[in-house]
Amino acid sequence: MVMTVEQAVTWVEKTNALVQSNKEYLTELDQAIGDGDHGLNMSRGFQEAEAKVSSSEYETVGGVFKDTATVLMSKIGGASGPLYGTAFLKMSMFLRDKPSVTQADFAGAVEEALNGMKQRGKAEQGEKTMIDVWHPVADFLKNGQNVNAGKLVEVAEKAMEGTKDTVATKGRAAYLQERSKGHIDPGSTSSFYLFQALADVWKEGE
């Protein structure tokens, strides 16, 4: 599985499509344990990111991710803006000088993204944040075996659903303490959409 510039653009577009059609659901998830703006934030950010990358010309995947990072960073705000911004920025930096992106490159990029996000958010796995989705996905990609679209969705979905039973210790949901249990983390859900979109891209490329 190699990622082309075109696929990178499509990834952003498909993520946007999923975010837009699930905008209200993301907001509802955030209303339960946060401040109810996650759908608005993601929709604002990815709308602009899609507009930017689909109207620009790119030589490299890294270039697509760099623009995506810049737009997300300057349009989302909140907690998710710097985190998604950092994720794409770290991926773009890792892939900077790569004219083509192999699966191993991509796995390395996601690993870098994860590390950047953990550092930025001072969060570890198990704190009911989007890290809980990025972590197993990064592991899965790094593993290298049987990496396919179906498995990717499976891993991401399971991770997202796993956030339901944990108590938040980072992010806004942490203020709710025990009351945060029983609700899926909104950021984990938007991260799930991101990887679902990636799986769709892969499927089309098969």
Place this chain on the structure above:
Amino acid sequence: MVMTVEQAVTWVEKTNALVQSNKEYLTELDQAIGDGDHGLNMSRGFQEAEAKVSSSEYETVGGVFKDTATVLMSKIGGASGPLYGTAFLKMSMFLRDKPSVTQADFAGAVEEALNGMKQRGKAEQGEKTMIDVWHPVADFLKNGQNVNAGKLVEVAEKAMEGTKDTVATKGRAAYLQERSKGHIDPGSTSSFYLFQALADVWKEGE
């Protein structure tokens, strides 16, 4: 029909009883076309008036009315406070030096009250205010013939109900213009209670 000091006190007491048990109704009437405080105002004022006159000793009916006036004036506020205050003040002034009060005396007192209220409120009959009750009652008392409890209630009640079909041009309901139609005037209703209480006093004296 002569009014004794005791009867004057009972009048205030009975008025208070009616006001207290209809407090919410008076407020509802005022909510429809005013600011919704008439029940509160009347209840606060007559509660204190009763407390005052039932715990004091009086030589004259005028004395009872003077204290009633003072309490109403300093406890009700709003539009109804100065009006009821003026009414009792004018009655007390008219009856000042009368050791006993005949029916003619009382009719004169009410006439004086009406004039004082009209002057204070710059209102005439037909403007959907308590004047619309005091006016026919004053006329009825002045007339002198067949003055009895039943008739008094009849006159006052009819007058009160007549306010339903008029458009307010004085008081807070005037701001509603045509929309004030179809609602009974709250101050006319509390004035009706006053005269109903008077009729009850008369009945007991029969």
Place this chain on the structure above:
Amino acid sequence: MKKVINNPDDVVREMLEGMTLAYPEQVRNLEGTTVLVRKDAPVDNKVAIVSGGGSGHEPAHAGYIGPGMLDAAVAGEMFTSPTPDQVIEAIRAVDSGQGVFLVIKNYTGDVMNFEMAREMAEAEGISVEQVIVNDDVAVEDSSFTTGRRGIAGTVFVHKIAGAKAAAGGSLKEVKEAAEKVVANTRSMGVALSPCTIPGAGKPNFQLEDDEMEVGIGIHGEPGTKREKIAPADDIAEELLQKVLEDSVDFDKSEVAVMVNGLGATPESELFIVNRYVHSKLSEKGINVTHTFVGEYMTSLEMAGFSITLMKVDEEMKQLLDAEAAAPAFHR
């Protein structure tokens, strides 16, 4: 009804206690009354300004006590004019010998209670003058009726009469300045939700989720008509239009603007309205010299706002700019 109160009967007294404790350097309570006066009242050689009315309009009226504004504020029960015995206490406490000026909003109750106090004060030899504020254009003006209500424009009267008095104006001059404000000030309001008097337990009217009440006063009364809710610009346009069309000729004039929140409207929304008002006035060649956005004359927890325009001349601009140091109004 959800309220942060103890007993409904104690609301006004406890509120006044809380105010006095909040502003111990600025105000004091006349014992046994519902009157707050300037800490240093009576102020020598100055005409004193007394305002007041029912409670529930906070920061009006006590929030406007201070140098350059009011000398006393008399609080009635919620939405109920104060009684004459309270008003006379205020008058007595603030008169320095230069006379006392009463700012009265045009409600039958306020007018009667204040005028009775005025009669009593005059009988005691105190010079008293008054102005009756009636800025609300929602209500038709007619000499046969009660006339128009006084609403947020009252704050401009406090400011200008207060500044005139602070500048050494005589009772007559203060009255003239206040009358100029009244003659040049027009307001209109709208409600998105009603409010509840603590003792009443329920609101005077109900609104559906898509309704607003236009031409609202400040006592929770129904307005002059009910309409479907509209975008902010359309609501502002409707109110502004009525204000501009009224008897003051605002054409090419200079104006002070007040966008006043009625209680529950977020400030962000008031600024959105202010933006529209400014752009519209500038389109019309009307020059805004002063702007006030915030909660100045509220109606308990009512959601909604009013727009006030005051046409100003040089003197009024100067008086608006003059120093004022009341808890709720600073220049």
Place this chain on the structure above:
Amino acid sequence: MKKVINNPDDVVREMLEGMTLAYPEQVRNLEGTTVLVRKDAPVDNKVAIVSGGGSGHEPAHAGYIGPGMLDAAVAGEMFTSPTPDQVIEAIRAVDSGQGVFLVIKNYTGDVMNFEMAREMAEAEGISVEQVIVNDDVAVEDSSFTTGRRGIAGTVFVHKIAGAKAAAGGSLKEVKEAAEKVVANTRSMGVALSPCTIPGAGKPNFQLEDDEMEVGIGIHGEPGTKREKIAPADDIAEELLQKVLEDSVDFDKSEVAVMVNGLGATPESELFIVNRYVHSKLSEKGINVTHTFVGEYMTSLEMAGFSITLMKVDEEMKQLLDAEAAAPAFHR
């Protein structure tokens, strides 16, 4: 959802336009940004103070721009921290060479976005320091979690850091003053009704007619527990108790008090709470030196309030008293 808005997407921009039009002598908008700065920024030879956060807390943060307080306020979308590119614009615009001090409330989003801007500014050679405000005792403090929220106590940080900077304090001194405020300030809030982000269309939670949400923040989030509504004194007691029991030793100390309305609570009710707070503190031998009652840090149209106590020393009292002339804060 009833709001006086046009398009939900335009709320913040239109609000900022309305603010700029309301205070043309005090603030200006950095074109193309959501930043308002002091009209005269950068102020020579002064450490600049920058605050900000999501919108919906008005008058915070732009209402605190002015001499003696903030040099800039950065507005995010409703309840959403502003992005680093906006914060850096603010930093650049206000730096006079003496450095820039950031006041950040302890929310992951605010912390991350402001810190990214700080990194960028430092890379450009601007000295930047910051304080993270976390006054809300409703949330347990633990180093393993996000920690506590920053709420109304932030206004005391604005005042004291602002006064220190105005008095010529260095960046380090401003930071120390701000940290002293954070170390000595504790708050807690309660909601009687929720609020709605314009774009979300409905509130985050619902309350029954007899319920209140205790331990509420300022973003419409659910609180830490739900209880039956109680008399004002009991609610105030519950909040005050938690504030007093926390890690600041208020015993026999001097304090500044803030009773902050969250948006829809009538001022009369805030004063009733203030009355209780004063009487309780005086019982305990705690001396109130300054009192602030009003809407300082709101949560859109939420009904409810918070109580903040700041233990003060001589320096803090002086800084509290120092002149300040922001639209929403005057001394």
